[in-house]
Amino acid sequence: MTVMARRLSRMIQKDAEQESEMRTEIHEMKKEQSSISMMDEFAKYARLERKINKTTDKLKTHVKSRTAQQAKVKWVVNIVFYILQAALMVSLIWKYYSDPVTVVPSRWIAPVERLVAFPTGVPGGVGITCWLVVCNKVVTLGFNVFSQRSQL
């Protein structure tokens, strides 16, 4: 979801080029400033310093607004995702509330066979609600393990 939000914000924000141009400009001005002797050409040095400061402030403002927009996009993507997820779960439960996912002998899942079978009521059945909860947890754990491995 984070990756998706980041890509979406990159698609929406087209002024990343402007930012990189400003960074390049600052870098070049600093390079030029380092070649100038402050004692000999103070006026030029000071002028360059002022330009660098002005461009740096502009860049900071730009970065701040971009970060805020990125955070907003991330927030929107999160909310949309959770709404879609909730809608999907509700629709699945609505559609398959009486059909069990699978049926096993009820003594295998004693003493919680009623809870597992909710809301189908079929003895030994695995209800859609229980199965969605289990799958949700398994997928979350799988993503966590996968992302930990990729970090390592």
Place this chain on the structure above:
Amino acid sequence: MDPGDTTSEEKTGSSMSAAQRRAEMRRRKLLLNSEDRLNRIVGYAKNGSDNNGSSRRPAEPRFHLDLDRTEPWSSSPSSQRSSPFLPESSGLSSVSHTATPERRGSPLPDCSEPAAPPSAVEDDVGGLRQRLKGERAPSDDISGSPRRGLQKYLSRFDDAMKLRGQLASEKPAQDGGSETEEFDPFRVFRLVGSILLAVFVRMFVCKYLSIFAPFLTLELAYMGLSKYFPKVEKKTKTTVLTAALLLSGIPAEVINRSMDTYRRMGDVFSDLCIYFFTFILCHEILLLFGSETP
């Protein structure tokens, strides 16, 4: 005896008596205003009785909020200089249960008024505490309870300011940092163990007893095996919930234990979900292969 000498003696006598009188008045004034003086020393703005302490805003506290404290809150001699309002050995110890236990810092500095040097503060406070111990009168009890309420309010205000700062600093760290937990080998061991057990139970055991019995046995085994694995330090996140619980007066130790219990229950639930998922999956695969084989 010269009349000049008599006059000067009379003058000296009257001036001394005047000086003595002034000294006596000063002494009485000091004794009467001891409470105000103490408040000024420890840095609370003297706004009179109008605000009733509601607008008192102490400066940023110089102590840290310790949610990792494991030992029971007691007046340990090795602790740092404590606030004068935290009762240690006096009869006000009953307040300590309601006072915030995380405070172990210095008295609040005052930014508006000049602060007394620390040694003077401690001497004053020690002297005042001694006086409070020795001269406790019934009227003091009555005036002490609003003071205790004020102290409690101020300590909670300090904690709220501190927690606000912590939450503000943790929020960008959480946003910028990784959203996944730290790598825990024991956690991976648990998950793999649950998967293997589910497969084993589906193959051999489920015909004879419930599938949850081996799972419970496995969890008991994990509890015993946990000490053989390296402990991964779980960072105690100060969330809004923990902040609200702290401000409502629940001790940090209780919150820590509850969070720890909740975390353990979460781990058991994760294991159960993996176990059940693997069991059903194995069951379906076996049914599939069973239906395919002639």
